[in-house]
Each structure stands twice: as C-alpha cells, then as structure tokens.
Amino acid sequence: MRVRVLFFGLLKDLAGKSSDSIELREDASVRDVLEYYAAQSPRLKESLAALAVAVNQQYAGPETALRADDEVALLPPVSGGSGKAEGQPAGPFDSAQGRRRCYAAVVREAIDTAGILAGIKRGEDGAALVFEGVVRNQTRGRKALYLEYEAYEEMALRQMEGLGEQALKQFQVRDVALVHRLGRLEIGETSVLIVVASAHRAAAFEACRWLIDTLKRTVPVWKKEYFEDGAVWADGEPFPEEIAGAQGSPGQEPASK
Numbered sequence: 304m305r306v307r308v309l310f311f312g313l314l315k316d317l318a319g320k321s322s323d324s325i326e327l328r329e330d331a332s333v334r335d336v337l338e339y340y341a342a343q344s345p346r347l348k349e350s351l352a353a354l355a356v357a358v359n360q361q362y363a364g365p366e367t368a369l370r371a372d373d374e375v376a377l378l379p380p381v382s383g384g385s386g387k388a389e390g391q392p393a394g395p396f397d398s399a400q401g402r403r404r405c406y407a408a409v410v411r412e413a414i415d416t417a418g419i420l421a422g423i424k425r426g427e428d429g430a431a432l433v434f435e436g437v438v439r440n441q442t443r444g445r446k447a448l449y450l451e452y453e454a455y456e457e458m459a460l461r462q463m464e465g466l467g468e469q470a471l472k473q474f475q476v477r478d479v480a481l482v483h484r485l486g487r488l489e490i491g492e493t494s495v496l497i498v499v500a501s502a503h504r505a506a507a508f509e510a511c512r513w514l515i516d517t518l519k520r521t522v523p524v525w526k527k528e529y530f531e532d533g534a535v536w537a538d539g540e541p542f543p544e545e546i547a548g549a550q551g552s553p554g555q556e557p558a559s560k
Contacts, residue, residue, distance in 0.1 A: 304326070304327055304328075304329055304331070304369070304370070304371035304372075305324055305325065305326050305327070305371060305372070306324070306325060306327060306331075306336070306369055306371070306372065306373045306374070306375055307322060307323070307324050307372070307373070307374050307375065308322065308323045308324070308325060308336060308340075308375045308376075308377065309321065309322050309374065309375070309376040309377065309455065310322065310323070310377055311376065311377070311378060311379065311453065311454075311455055311523065311525055312378075312379045312453070312525035312527075312536050313350065313379050313525075313536040314347070314350060314354075314377050314378075314379050316536070317344065317346050317347045317350060318340075318344070318347060325339060327339075327369065330368070331368075331369050332365065332366050332367055332368050332369060333356050333358065333363055333364065333365045333366070333367045333369065333375065334365040334366065335369075336356075336369070336375050336377075337351055337354075337356075337365065340377070350379065353379065353380055353542075354377055354378060354379060355378045355380075355542045355546050356375065356376065356377060356378065357375070357376040357378060357455070357458055357523070358373055358374070358375055358376075359373055359374050360374070360376075360455075360457055360458040360461055361458075362546045376455055376458070376523070378455065378523050379525065379536075380538070380542060381519070381520065381521065381522060381523055381524055381525060381542075405464060405467075406463070406464055406466075406467025406468065406479055406480060406481060407460055407463030407464045407466070407467055407480070407481040407482070408460070408481075408482050408483075409454060409456055409459055409460055409463075409482075409483050409484075409485055410482060410483075410484050410485070411484065411485050411486045412484075413484075413492065413493070414435075414482050414484055414493045414496050416433060416435060416493065416496055416498075419480050419482065419496065419498055420433055420498055423478050423480055423498055423500050424500055425477070425478075425500065427477070427502060428477060428500045428501065428502065429501070429502045429503055429504065430499075430500070430501050430502070430503060430504040430506075430507040431498065431499070431500045431507070432497075432498070432499045432500075432501075432504070432507040432508060432511045433496070433497070433498050434495075434496070434497040434498075434511050434514075434515055435493045435495070435496055436493065436494045436495035436496075436515070437491060437492070437493055437494065438450050438488045438489065438490050438491060438492050438493075438494055439490070440490045440491075442528055442530075442537075445530050446530060446531060447490065447528055447529065447530060448490075448529045448530060448531065449487055449488060449489050449490065449529050450487070450488045450494070450526050450527065450528055450529065451486065451487050451488070451526065451527045451529070452483070452484065452485045452486065452488065452494060452524060452525070452526045452527075453485060453524070453525055453526075453527075454483070454485055454522075454523055454524040454525070455523040456485075458523050459483065459522050459523050459524055462518075462521060462522045462523070463481045463483070463518065463522055466481060466514055466517055466518060466521075466522075467479045467480075467481055467514075470499070470510045470513065470514055473510075473513070474501075474506050474509055474510035474513070475501060475502070475503065475506035476499050476500065476501035476506050476507060476510045477500050477501050477502065478499075478500045479497070479498065479499050479500070479510065479514065480496070480497070480498040481495075481496070481497055481514065481518065482495065482496040483495045483496075483518075483522070483524055485524075494526075495515070495518070497511050497514050497515050497518075499511045499514070520542065520543055521542070521543065521546060525537070
C-alpha cells in the first residue's frame with residue numbers, strides 16, 4: 304500500500320522536501336515509516352527520538368496500523384498554532400449572538416487583538432484577559448531580523464479548537480479565543496493571541512496560562528529565526544507524555560520528555 308508522508312520544520316530541511324509518497328506492506332504501522340526514513344538518512348535518524356507522529360491529523364504511536372492513502376506527518380517539537388488562510392475571520396469570535404462557530408483561527412495577516420477582544424466581551428464578564436506573544440529582536444544574544452512561522456494547518460486548527468473546548472470545561476470561564484499567525488513576522492508583531500472572558504479574574508488567569516503553555520507544547524507550529532548571519536529553526540518544546548509520539552528511534556528505548 305502507499306501512504307503520503309509530510310515533513311515540517313527542521314525535518315523538511317533534513318529530508319530536502321516537504322512531502323513524500325512511499326510503498327509499504329499491507330500490515331504496516333507507523334514504526335515501519337520511521338524505520339524507512341531512519342535507513343534513508345542518518346541525519347534524519349538522529350532526529351526521530353524527539354518526534355511526534357500524526358496519522359490523518361491525529362497524534363499516533365509507533366504501533367498505529369496504517370491503511371492505504373493515509374497521511375502520516377512527522378512532527379519535530381513544536382515552537383508555537385485553520386481558519387481562512389488569506390486573512391482573519393471576522394465572525395467566529397463575535398459571541399454577542401450566542402455560541403460562536405469556533406474558538407480558534409490561523410491567519411496570515413496582522414492579528415486584530417482589539418477587534419477580537421471587543422467581539423468576545425459581554426455584560427456579565429468581570430474579566431477579559433489578553434495574552435499576546437510578540438516577536439522580539441534577539442534570541443540568546445543574537446540580533447533577530449524577522450521570523451517565519453509554518454504549521455500543519457488543519458491539525459493545528461483542530462488542536463486549538465480542542466484546547467478552547469477543554470478550557471471551557473476545565474476552568475470557570477465563559478469564552479476563549481486562540482489565534483496564531485503564519486508566514487513572515489517582523490519585530491514587534493503579534494504571533495499568537497489568547498483571549499479569555501470570565502466572571503472572575505482568577506479563573507481567567509489560570510485558563511490563559513494553561514492555554515498558552517499547552518498550545519506551545521502540542522499544537523504543530525514551527526518558527527524559523529532569521530539573523531544577519533543565517534537562519535535556524537527554533538528549538539521546540541518537548542512533547543508531553545500524553546502525546547503518543549515516535550517514542551524513540553527504531554530499536555531504541557522511548558525518549559524521555
């Protein structure tokens with residue numbers, strides 16, 4: 304059977320391509336995909352221990368069985384978070400008419416923080432908390448020129464939607480919005496936005512902190528940092544234990560997180 308394989312971030316550079324199509328035996332699993340690429344490239348093999356794997360936009364373990372035409376994504380540790388790719392959706396974050404259509408979006412233009420905040424706030428809210436992740440002008444002492452973000456977009460949106468739904472169940476908050484921007488971002492621009500509305504500030508702070516921390520560890524978004532002397536993919540956050548990832552290179556013990 305044939306499956307489609309996607310590469311992101313540093314893996315895309317190591318593989319020399321963003322996607323591939325490989326032939327596997329009928330009873331193949333995710334492990335067979337990992338072993339295939341470990342044999343193809345020593346540099347790629349060195350990166351397998353830190354990977355997560357998604358099959359059809361769902362995190363999957365090495366023993367996950369594959370079927371013909373499955374989409375297998377090899378995901379390096381994430382460094383970030385689809386709505387309409389060409390711009391920011393205006394309606395989804397307007398909660399004045401009741402339940403919103405969605406809690407998350409991925410955009411390629413400037414994030415409209417004020418507009419999203421205004422669309423979420425309602426009369427019963429005693430707190431409306433905003434977090435903006437902003438592009439800074441240096442990383443570990445090196446002057447940054449700009450950043451570029453990329454994502455496994457459909458899966459990123461699905462993961463962000465899930466985070467929004469979970470936050471509403473887990474915390475005493477009324478509404479949330481998550482937005483991540485892709486493409487080239489200049490110094491000072493907003494890369495990610497979290498907005499939380501609730502009756503009380505304590506719940507809003509707890510939910511906002513949980514949302515951004517979890518997003519940075521689990522949503523498939525990666526950033527490339529550009530400096531005067533070159534560019535590098537940013538080191539990503541280790542995947543949490545609950546994500547069934549590659550669990551180490553073929554033939555190795557599972558990687559610790």
